[in-house]
Amino acid sequence: MRVAFFSDTYLPQINGVSKTIARLRNYLKSNGIESIVLIPETGIGNNDEEVYCFRSYRLPFYPELKLAIPTEREVNIILSKFQPDIVHLVTEFTMGYSGLRWAQKNNIPIASSYHTNFADYAAYYNYPFLSHLFWYYLIWFHNQSHINFCPSHETLEILKSKGINNLLIWGRGVDGEFFNPFKRKPEIRKYFGINVDEIALLYVGRIAPEKNIDILFDAFKIVKKIFSNIKLIIAGSGPSEAFYKSLNIPDIIFTGELDQEKLSILYASSDIFTFPSTSETYGNVVLEAMSSGLPVVAPFCGGIKENLKDGFNGISYKSNSPKDMANAIIKLINNKNLRKIFGIYARKHAETRIWNQTMSVVLKGYYNCINNTKVKLA
Incomplete structure (x- = not known):
């Protein structure tokens, strides 16, 4: 053929x-x-x-x-x-x-x-x-x-x-060997200015209007009022990158485009995957995050439904609601054991894909x- x-x-x-x-x-x-x-x-x-x-x-x-x-x-x-x-x-x-x-x-x-x-x-x-x-x-x-x-x-x-x-x-x-929790490295956290005692939230994808990044930023501001020890990493690029950078929101880190090896290390070295998009036909990055052992916070809609199991490998929230997204993130920050359990089950789920x-x-x-x-x- x-x-x-x-x-x-x-x-x-x-x-x-x-x-x-x-x-x-x-x-x-x-x-x-x-x-x-x-x-x-x-x-x-x-x-x-x-x-x-x-x-x-x-x-x-x-x-x-x-x-x-x-x-x-x-x-x-x-x-x-x-x-x-x-x-x-x-x-x-x-x-x-x-x-x-x-x-x-x-x-x-x-x-x-x-x-x-x-x-x-x-x-x-x-x-x-x-x-x-x-x-x-x-x-x-x-x-x-x-x-x-x-x-x-x-x-x-x-x-x-x-x-x-x-x-x-x-x-x-998903390639479970490539996207793997064992790739966690303190060095990459240090490189991006994340201290040992800080919680690293991660977004991976295009920086574009259809990804609803404004919802994530608004949610981050809400969470930041309660916790000072968190940072948000934005991995990717796109047409809205300059605009979001110009907002100068403290503790939001833009990495730009990363090669796949560095990206896989960043996944494994973060603590919570946050993904606000409501327009996904599948959401490959959600599965990559799960394979890397991260609990996921995302809206339960579109292709994300294929992988996100609320209360099992992450937490779903009401679409386009910064407050609801913030509450889901706060729940995971408050409970380290829950983050660990969800991360384990996220990995187990990814192994079936x-x-x-x-x-x-x-x-x-x-x-x-x-x-x-x-x-x-x-």
């Missing part, structure tokens, strides 16, 4: 989509399956000979995402040589559309995956009127596919309610498409 991926993001860009597709390609390779990836030119550079880049342009409201418009001739030259058995449309923008057109013209089976709630993002970026148009396009786009992978039960129900067909849950896993099991769902879906067998709807 040969698989051609069309995506608007890929390594060395670091995000949930790029890391997941890279891991999927490694899984396919271990099963003797060749693949190539067609992506926009990011300007970062990519030495992978199986990755093809096209001239790209930045989106004004989402500058990290670059769009490319490859010509039909460019795509045809690459795919005529590679001869894919199936095309996987990772994202729905221009690269995905190019792959869709090529596959339809050449009668190649089409798989697509839904990773990001872009229709919901429109409101966060002051374009609420675009949400309806986004959904109209997404419904049309995904209903051209023979199979649509989505990461969680909650996301599946949303897509089904919108009228998207051929849905199948492709969950996520094995990548190979989730990837086998994709491989089976590919074969069903290629063999024209009916895919059982989730």
Whole structure:
């Protein structure tokens, strides 16, 4: 089997989509399956000979995402040589559309995956009127596919309610050896200015409007009035980074983008994972935090429901409520034993999320498409 991926993001860009597709390609390779990836030119550079880049342009409201418009001739030259058995449309923008057109013209089976709630993002970026148009396009786009992978039960129900067909849950896993409690190192806490007796709250992800970081900051201010020995670490970057830094809130530390090894150490060296986003289709970082032995404080919504078990491996709070989030954090700060117990169960839960099991769902879906067998709807 040969698989051609069309995506608007890929390594060395670091995000949930790029890391997941890279891991999927490694899984396919271990099963003797060749693949190539067609992506926009990011300007970062990519030495992978199986990755093809096209001239790209930045989106004004989402500058990290670059769009490319490859010509039909460019795509045809690459795919005529590679001869894919199936095309996987990772994202729905221009690269995905190019792959869709090529596959339809050449009668190649089409798989697509839904990773990001872009229709919901429109409101966060002051374009609420675009949400309806986004959904109209997404419904049309995904209903051209023979199979649509989505990461969680909650996301599946949303897509089904919108009228998207051929849905199948492709969950996520975590590398339990890489994200591991034993990676805890006092040195990294010292590096970021966290004393031995201080509680380190950690957020990992994009610093962007759709992540509801203002809720986390407001919650932190409430907690800070009660406890002086806490600090909040913000690991990541994004379009709102400069704004949040300009607030100059004491004891909030911005790390910027970290390489994966340093990030894994930071997870294990923190005390509580705090995640305010309500727009997650899965929430990979929640699972990474759990695998690192951290109790989680997050809203019980979207894809976060797949992993957060209130009172077992963390505490859920009412969405968009700084006070409720603060109360959950305060409960964990007050009870060191509870933090430890939740951290142990968080790790145990993460150990049940094995990548190979989730990837086998994709491989089976590919074969069903290629063999024209009916895919059982989730």
